[in-house]
Amino acid sequence: MQLVSIGMGFIFLLASLGLFAPVVLMMSQAKTTRVFAIALIVGSNVVGCFVAVLCFWRGSDAVVDLSRFTPFPFALGLDRLSAFFLLLICTVAVPVAIFAAAYFDRHYHEQRCNWMWAFFSLFLLSMIVVVTASTGFAFLVGWELMTLLSAGLILMEGDSAERRHNVFIYLLMMHAGAAAVVASFFLFLPYSHTLDFAAIRAASAGLPVGIRTAIFLLAFLGFGTKAGIIPLHLWLPRAHPIAPSPVSALMSGIMLKTAVYGFVRVAFDLLGSSPWWSGYVVLSVAAVTGILGILYAMAEHDLKRLLAYSSVENIGIIFLGLGTSLVFLAHDAPLGAALALVAALLHAFNHALFKSLLFLGAGAISNSTHSADLNELGGLQNRMPVTGAAILVGCCSIAGLPLFNGFVSEWLTFRSLLAGAALVGTKAQVILPLMVGILALIGGLAASCFVKTFGVSFLGRPRSAGAERAQEAPLGMRVGLLLLAAGCVCIGILPGLLLRPLVALVQGLVPGAGIPEETLSIARIIPWITVFVLGTGALVASFKRHKRMARTWACGLPDLSSRMEYTSTAFSKPIRFVFARVYRPDRRVDQLPGDQPYFPAFISYTYMRTTSYERVFYRPFVDFVVSLAYRLRRLQTGNIQVYLLYIFLALVSLLAFLRFQK
Amino acid sequence: MKIVIGILQVLVLVLGAPLVRGIIARLKALLQRRRGASIWRPYSELFKLLRKEDLVPPTSSVVFRLAPIALFSATTCVAAFVPVVHPSALLASQGDFFLLVYLLALGRFFLSLGALDGGSAFGGMGASREALVSSLAEAPFLLGLAAVAILASHADIAGMVAWTLQQNVFNISAVHILAFTSLAMVFLAETGRMPVDNPTTHLELTMIHEGMVLEYSGPSLAIIEWASAIKLHALLALLIALFGPWGMALTDSPWKLAVASLFYCAKAGFLMALLSVIESAVAKLRMYLVPDFLGVASAVSALAVIFTVLVKR
Numbered sequence: 007m008q009l010v011s012i013g014m015g016f017i018f019l020l021a022s023l024g025l026f027a028p029v030v031l032m033m034s035q036a037k038t039t040r041v042f043a044i045a046l047i048v049g050s051n052v053v054g055c056f057v058a059v060l061c062f063w064r065g066s067d068a069v070v071d072l073s074r075f076t077p078f079p080f081a082l083g084l085d086r087l088s089a090f091f092l093l094l095i096c097t098v099a100v101p102v103a104i105f106a107a108a109y110f111d112r113h114y115h116e117q118r119c120n121w122m123w124a125f126f127s128l129f130l131l132s133m134i135v136v137v138t139a140s141t142g143f144a145f146l147v148g149w150e151l152m153t154l155l156s157a158g159l160i161l162m163e164g165d166s167a168e169r170r171h172n173v174f175i176y177l178l179m180m181h182a183g184a185a186a187v188v189a190s191f192f193l194f195l196p197y198s199h200t201l202d203f204a205a206i207r208a209a210s211a212g213l214p215v216g217i218r219t220a221i222f223l224l225a226f227l228g229f230g231t232k233a234g235i236i237p238l239h240l241w242l243p244r245a246h247p248i249a250p251s252p253v254s255a256l257m258s259g260i261m262l263k264t265a266v267y268g269f270v271r272v273a274f275d276l277l278g279s280s281p282w283w284s285g286y287v288v289l290s291v292a293a294v295t296g297i298l299g300i301l302y303a304m305a306e307h308d309l310k311r312l313l314a315y316s317s318v319e320n321i322g323i324i325f326l327g328l329g330t331s332l333v334f335l336a337h338d339a340p341l342g343a344a345l346a347l348v349a350a351l352l353h354a355f356n357h358a359l360f361k362s363l364l365f366l367g368a369g370a371i372s373n374s375t376h377s378a379d380l381n382e383l384g385g386l387q388n389r390m391p392v393t394g395a396a397i398l399v400g401c402c403s404i405a406g407l408p409l410f411n412g413f414v415s416e417w418l419t420f421r422s423l424l425a426g427a428a429l430v431g432t433k434a435q436v437i438l439p440l441m442v443g444i445l446a447l448i449g450g451l452a453a454s455c456f457v458k459t460f461g462v463s464f465l466g467r468p469r470s471a472g473a474e475r476a477q478e479a480p481l482g483m484r485v486g487l488l489l490l491a492a493g494c495v496c497i498g499i500l501p502g503l504l505l506r507p508l509v510a511l512v513q514g515l516v517p518g519a520g521i522p523e524e525t526l527s528i529a530r531i532i533p534w535i536t537v538f539v540l541g542t543g544a545l546v547a548s549f550k551r552h553k554r555m556a557r558t559w560a561c562g563l564p565d566l567s568s569r570m571e572y573t574s575t576a577f578s579k580p581i582r583f584v585f586a587r588v589y590r591p592d593r594r595v596d597q598l599p600g601d602q603p604y605f606p607a608f609i610s611y612t613y614m615r616t617t618s619y620e621r622v623f624y625r626p627f628v629d630f631v632v633s634l635a636y637r638l639r640r641l642q643t644g645n646i647q648v649y650l651l652y653i654f655l656a657l658v659s660l661l662a663f664l665r666f667q668k
Numbered sequence: 669m670k671i672v673i674g675i676l677q678v679l680v681l682v683l684g685a686p687l688v689r690g691i692i693a694r695l696k697a698l699l700q701r702r703r704g705a706s707i708w709r710p711y712s713e714l715f716k717l718l719r720k721e722d723l724v725p726p727t728s729s730v731v732f733r734l735a736p737i738a739l740f741s742a743t744t745c746v747a748a749f750v751p752v753v754h755p756s757a758l759l760a761s762q763g764d765f766f767l768l769v770y771l772l773a774l775g776r777f778f779l780s781l782g783a784l785d786g787g788s789a790f791g792g793m794g795a796s797r798e799a800l801v802s803s804l805a806e807a808p809f810l811l812g813l814a815a816v817a818i819l820a821s822h823a824d825i826a827g828m829v830a831w832t833l834q835q836n837v838f839n840i841s842a843v844h845i846l847a848f849t850s851l852a853m854v855f856l857a858e859t860g861r862m863p864v865d866n867p868t869t870h871l872e873l874t875m876i877h878e879g880m881v882l883e884y885s886g887p888s889l890a891i892i893e894w895a896s897a898i899k900l901h902a903l904l905a906l907l908i909a910l911f912g913p914w915g916m917a918l919t920d921s922p923w924k925l926a927v928a929s930l931f932y933c934a935k936a937g938f939l940m941a942l943l944s945v946i947e948s949a950v951a952k953l954r955m956y957l958v959p960d961f962l963g964v965a966s967a968v969s970a971l972a973v974i975f976t977v978l979v980k981r
Contacts, residue, residue, distance in 0.1 A: 572792020
């Protein structure tokens with residue numbers, strides 16, 4: 007009975023996202039049909055949450071097999087790992103869709119709006135296909151659709167030359183990544199003979215070391231490109247900020263997690279065991295990703311670009327957990343591996359919640375103020391109190407502060423790193439505990455970054471007329487934001503809700519792992535801490551404080567103006583100064599007229615923070631590809647005789663190859 | 669009984685905090701050949717401020733009023749992790765030292781927000797500088813604590829203290845010396861003492877913590893001042909507990925606890941005297957030398973972690 011209901015629910019979810027909602031939207035422009043379609047999307051995602059939870063409970067597989075209708079085996083299934091990511095997608099999709107219902111109507115005309123919703127629905131479907139695929143073919147179909155649909159959603163917002171260029175970079179890097187993913191799947195083929203995950207899993211024990219290494223590296227590169235690890239993150243701060251806010255929320259909140267899912271699926275599930283050094287590779291890349299990601303975020307004053315860079319940082323934290331887990335696996339310590347994997351998966355879930363919350367918040371802010379530049383905001387807390395409260399929760403969560411969800415997963419990551427000290431006599435004994443310092447640095451910088459984000463945008467005085475006139479966000483947006491904020495607080499205070507099922511999931515991936523003691527202790531202590539902090543807070547708050555309004559002291563001037571406040575750029579100056587080597591800014595000061603250095607009439611100052619590796623890494627590579635293409639053009643003479651010669655040569659060489667093979 | 673001791677320890681840390689400030693101020697005055705104010709002066713200042721009214725800028729939001737409360741409750745919670753006279757604590761749990769550091773971060777997060785909410789340049793200045801110092805101080809703080817945790821094979825502060833108690837005083841390892849050095853440096857940075865920040869300044873060129881609280885007055889200021897005194901006292905007690913716990917009571921008997929409190933007073937007095945000597949003898953560092961100071965602390969704490977390998981083989 008339960009199995010049937012899981013299957014029915016899952017098919018309903020797939021059908022309404024993939025078929026009903028888009029068809030209804032395409033058939034009619036009327037507002038009622040759109041409302042119906044939105045209700046269908048929200049309702050099916052709620053059903054999806056229940057399906058995922060039920061599946062988790064039973065821990066058994068439900069399968070939708072479409073192989074009869076497709077050229078290659080195409081099947082979707084729900085094991086615990088898939089169910090967890092299905093839960094992640096559906097949980098985030100519900101509030102985002104509610105928010106989008108209020109957002110799209112205000113920003114697009116009828117027809118554009120319907121197209122948006124159709125793509126939105128299909129984009130969700132493609133991500134669900136990716137995380138529930140049980141054959142390589144289904145996975146790759148979903149993977150490709152996900153890229154194309156998100157690019158379509160970005161282009162629907164507008165088609166300026168700059169936007170097209172950014173989308174081009176996005177598509178280019180996604181396809182390079184997809185090529186690596188495809189290659190890593192195809193390397194299994196000679197041994198498993200089919201791309202069915204069950205067959206691959208069965209065959210993976212017999213893989214030679216070389217192939218195993220190649221698969222691991224290709225998967226890391228491919229999924230890493232999608233996840234945005236540095237230096238493969240180039241597309242991320244370009245593509246995420248230019249999408250409409252609800253789409254950015256889906257891209258940053260969920261789409262990056264599908265890459266985490268893919269990596270976990272290949273490295274932990276399909277491959278079984280990875281080379282001994284794999285964990286160290288992942289760890290070092292993750293450390294660089296985390297630190298550089300948050301440093302770049304710190305320097306940004308465009309809210310959405312800041313959030314995009316902070317996604318890079320959080321991917322760094324997630325991969326720090328995954329790398330630690332691989333190190334433990336390499337040293338045959340399943341308990342530590344399980345703990346680190348729980349930490350990484352929980353952080354993936356948490357990041358999905360708070361990052362989509364913050365991206366939606368950015369949408370609500372720009373909806374009210376028509377700006378997403380922190381230096382033009384300020385004073386919004388009094389004008390948009392509910393939005394502000396939700397975003398404050400998001401900022402606390404992403405900064406990893408206790409009582410909010412980000413802390414729980416960072417704490418678990420810390421504990422797994424500390425547990426590395428028990429691997430006596432190995433390199434990990436030193437490396438893992440030293441990583442505590444790296445994660446602490448990331449955490450410290452993240453806290454500063456989000457003090458800046460919230461403080462500059464919501465507190466103090468408004469810095470522009472737009473911020474001055476801002477109105478509270480409409481009801482739909484507020485509901486979406488509050489739902490996500492409630493999720494953050496809920497996991498932050500009662501982490502046991504999610505930790506217990508996660509431990510069960512990880513025990514399936516890491517053979518021989520018990521229940522990590524740390525997951526129990528955090529679930530036990532956090533509620534007490536909450537009671538203590540809130541109790542003390544209530545005690546202090548009950549103390550009567552007589553309030554009198556008085557203007558801020560302005561050193562004797564009549565009054566302060568918003569131009570005297572610290573801006574986002576000013577706030578981050580000390581950190582940018584200390585880490586100047588990382589930023590390597592290009593500064594240019596131009597004075598006009600040039601022949602009168604002491605009496606300039608006009609001074610212009612430009613500051614460009616070019617990412618150093620863009621110059622060091624990508625420029626030579628792009629130049630090389632372009633020059634190679636020019637050289638290859640000589641082969642294309644346009645002369646039919648030459649092409650016939652090519653065909654003849656190809657035929658001869660193939661025949662020769664066959665002759666000498668025997 | 670353990671809960672009673674735990675609550676008593678929190679009360680000692682919270683209620684005794686202003687006294688610590690008073691003693692340090694008095695010792696500094698004596699070193700500078702002034703008479704100085706009474707050591708009870710911080711209490712009377714708190715009472716004075718609590719009776720006054722709260723001046724609130726008209727442009728500020730609810731965060732401005734909420735920030736002192738959040739700071740106070742987070743800092744009080746930190747005090748509940750620190751053993752004072754007995755190797756146990758009210759909220760002791762596995763991995764609580766990460767919680768300790770992050771609860772301090774929680775308080776600082778809200779105080780910085782309150783500073784930005786004032787809407788003046790000084791608040792932003794203080795918050796921005798605090799952001800620099802605190803984000804660089806977190807790594808050596810956690811690494812130093814992690815080194816001790818690895819050495820003691822305990823992830824809770826009370827456990828580490830209990831382990832250290834069983835060791836011979838003369839048997840301290842290099843890890844302890846390195847970890848103490850880095851944590852002492854972090855202590856100076858976290859509590860805003862010389863040479864990182866000058867707690868007595870009101871000059872905008874130099875202030876960090878004072879810049880953040882400049883807009884606060886009356887009861888709100890009292891709560892903030894009390895909270896930063898608790899932070900000072902709790903971190904002082906943490907240093908004592910981790911690196912010189914000898915003299916703590918091993919049983920619950922009131923007699924032993926009384927002796928342990930005397931020991932605690934002596935050790936705290938010694939550290940306070942040391943602090944006032946440092947504060948009188950050392951000049952404040954230029955703002956952009958603070959990262960170097962914390963860089964040294966980070967390097968020392970990393971060494972402490974590396975040295976644990978030599979000790980635990």
